[in-house]
Amino acid sequence: MSEFLQGWKRTDYCTNFSTDDVGKEVTLMGWVQTRRDFGALIFVDLRDRTGIMQLVFDESVLEGDFSRVGALRNEYVIAVKGPIVLRDEETINEKLPTGLIELRVRELKILSRAQTPPFEIEDDTSVREELRLKHRYLDLRRPAMQHNLLVRSQIAAAARDYLNKNGFLDIETPMLTKSTPEGARDYLVPSRIHQGSFYALPQSPQTLKQILMISGFDRYFQIVKCFRDEDLRADRQPEFTQIDIEMSFVDVDDVLSANEGMIAHIFKQVMDIDIKLPLPRLPYRQAMERFGSDKPDTRFGLELVDVSDIVADTGFAVFSSVIKNGGSVRAINVKGAVDQFARREIDALVDFVKIYGAKGMAWISMKEDGIQSPITKFFTDDELSSLIERIDAETGDIIFFVGDKDKIVFDALGNLRLKLAEKLSLIDEGVFALLWVVDFPLFEYSEEEKRYTAMHHPFTSPRDEDVGKMESDPAGTFAKAYDIVLNGNEIGGGSIRIHTTELQEKMLSALGFSKEQAWESFGFLLEALKYGAPPHGGIAFGLDRLAMLLLGCPSIRDVIAFPKVQNASCLMTQAPSPVAAKQLMELGLKISE
RNA sequence: GGCCCGGUAGUUCAGUUGGUUAGAACGCUAGCCUGUCACGCUAGAGGUCGAGGGUUCGAGUCCCUUCCGGGUCGCCA
Numbered sequence: 206m207s208e209f210l211q212g213w214k215r216t217d218y219c220t221n222f223s224t225d226d227v228g229k230e231v232t233l234m235g236w237v238q239t240r241r242d243f244g245a246l247i248f249v250d251l252r253d254r255t256g257i258m259q260l261v262f263d264e265s266v267l268e269g270d271f272s273r274v275g276a277l278r279n280e281y282v283i284a285v286k287g288p289i290v291l292r293d294e295e296t297i298n299e300k301l302p303t304g305l306i307e308l309r310v311r312e313l314k315i316l317s318r319a320q321t322p323p324f325e326i327e328d329d330t331s332v333r334e335e336l337r338l339k340h341r342y343l344d345l346r347r348p349a350m351q352h353n354l355l356v357r358s359q360i361a362a363a364a365r366d367y368l369n370k371n372g373f374l375d376i377e378t379p380m381l382t383k384s385t386p387e388g389a390r391d392y393l394v395p396s397r398i399h400q401g402s403f404y405a406l407p408q409s410p411q412t413l414k415q416i417l418m419i420s421g422f423d424r425y426f427q428i429v430k431c432f433r434d435e436d437l438r439a440d441r442q443p444e445f446t447q448i449d450i451e452m453s454f455v456d457v458d459d460v461l462s463a464n465e466g467m468i469a470h471i472f473k474q475v476m477d478i479d480i481k482l483p484l485p486r487l488p489y490r491q492a493m494e495r496f497g498s499d500k501p502d503t504r505f506g507l508e509l510v511d512v513s514d515i516v517a518d519t520g521f522a523v524f525s526s527v528i529k530n531g532g533s534v535r536a537i538n539v540k541g542a543v544d545q546f547a548r549r550e551i552d553a554l555v556d557f558v559k560i561y562g563a564k565g566m567a568w569i570s571m572k573e574d575g576i577q578s579p580i581t582k583f584f585t586d587d588e589l590s591s592l593i594e595r596i597d598a599e600t601g602d603i604i605f606f607v608g609d610k611d612k613i614v615f616d617a618l619g620n621l622r623l624k625l626a627e628k629l630s631l632i633d634e635g636v637f638a639l640l641w642v643v644d645f646p647l648f649e650y651s652e653e654e655k656r657y658t659a660m661h662h663p664f665t666s667p668r669d670e671d672v673g674k675m676e677s678d679p680a681g682t683f684a685k686a687y688d689i690v691l692n693g694n695e696i697g698g699g700s701i702r703i704h705t706t707e708l709q710e711k712m713l714s715a716l717g718f719s720k721e722q723a724w725e726s727f728g729f730l731l732e733a734l735k736y737g738a739p740p741h742g743g744i745a746f747g748l749d750r751l752a753m754l755l756l757g758c759p760s761i762r763d764v765i766a767f768p769k770v771q772n773a774s775c776l777m778t779q780a781p782s783p784v785a786a787k788q789l790m791e792l793g794l795k796i797s798e
Numbered sequence: 799g800g801c802c803c804g805g806u807a808g809u810u811c812a813g814u815u816g817g818u819u820a821g822a823a824c825g826c827u828a829g830c831c832u833g834u835c836a837c838g839c840u841a842g843a844g845g846u847c848g849a850g851g852g853u854u855c856g857a858g859u860c861c862c863u864u865c866c867g868g869g870u871c872g873c874c875a
Contacts, residue, residue, distance in 0.1 A: 239835080239836095241834045241837055242834095243833075243834070243837085243838095244830070244831045244832070245832055246831090246834085247832090248833075248834050250835070259834090259835070261833085261834095263832075278826095293833075295833085296833055296834075296835085298834090300835080304835090321826060322808090322825095324808080324809055325824080331809095331810065332810075333867075334867070335805090335866070335867045335868090336809085336867095338867095386875090389875070408875080409875090411875090433874060434874095435873055436872085436874075438874085439868085439869070560870075560871060561871080653873095659875050661875070662875040663875065664875090665875090716875095760868095770866095770867070770868085772866090772867090
């Protein structure tokens, strides 16, 4: 039978003992990692979240029935009392931090028995994730997972520490809030009292934190769950945690410097890494043109080169027509790597860029015995030599070209660039490359909706000089928006917000809202802006992504205690699940067949 | 919604061109062992080859459907 504590108190964690404690009577509690049974002498490795302490059970020392020790199994929860003793010279275990000592057990309590776990509680087991997630409580016992959640906790603590010291107030905003058009799909919560009406779980506390600025809180933060009902990815979960920040009486520079200070503080506290400030700032347009991405990984080169002007009038109709239609032709030169791309691998890369909408990809191989390429025959000698000069092509290089609308060219080459870096091992995994991407466009055109949508969100302020262009030239209007990028991942983004009703109405109008629709959806904000709103702005960091990157984890699931799988369900709790008819009735809901 | 990858003892995997009774390691069970720490030794149990259908004399293997997990495009203000 399981026993109770009956007044026993744990002295300390398993690994908080050293040779200084030899002779001390201690009480330890934890899980049985392994048992090595010699009959009248049994060793047990006792595990807690800090590590392992070896217990020695000697028949002549242990009080009570010794057969209880032989009955111990992995993952039993036990409590033991006895003295810390020094190990003999020849029995020292150098692999354990506590390998010089062990606990000579005088008393044993079996607090809880355990079934044989479906997988071993070890770091080196490569158990399939499906099973790990079903038994997440066991998976989380593994030292690697314990470490991940520890570091995550340290990141949150460092952020809080910095924000507290800099005058930010931690204020909670509701989880049951108003559904907002624009942006991601909402998770809806039916109202029992107002049948047919729904709360939405927040995609972000955006409007509420702005209202806190209007209320005069000046500096706000919250480490807060956000919800978006969109498809999952390796770095995307339907519920995730933001470090959400907002400040008043600030412009872009103020927000960036305050927040890069926080990031530097986190890196120092958690990783003991000094981040050089200020962080580099890269305008959006440059990020796209040089890296084909608004979240460039700057740990390696392979930058894009625009060759549109050179190929515009060549005999290669694909390129010339693309340019006539307003597109571009850009190239990546992979220096000295021509021998690493057999024809079959080039074909695979052509298929790769097609994922991103490219219709094809051209290349030039600068071989020792001459140029090989499917396209150079279309060029005159002059055109070819200008091209070679522009892309700095030398013997041994291989150059890839994509021509299409800019969006497709950037997308295809931006992703090709990452693929090439991975293939050629160009990325130094020990480096953390942080930068700001700034000067985003305010709008982007949605082919699907046939209108402009907000690139960041509808509360983002245009640049002062662009206010007049919002309606006349939406594509040429830039925003006071910024993203922070770490190793090619967006770990945060924000903006200076619109702080007058007039401009906010104008923005919503530019997005296609009628005045009535605007007030119906955002009336509370438009109204609040009338009563003295300070200029304000802020940012939100993805805590999960930050933790994932600092830990070098391949998936965001590795830093979330209870994540969801790709179909947005939880394998442990089986959520979501059907509910009782009575619950539906109370909500006035019917499930259609 | 599209594309790609995977599913074989509890776990991780092997399984040849379709061919006898589907194997290994670890784990598990029982026994022995007073210095192990990947303990050792002896014996043993353990399989709906994800599921359903089809082709075939014969299917873990080939085909179709489907379920589950992963990656990704779309989507993610």
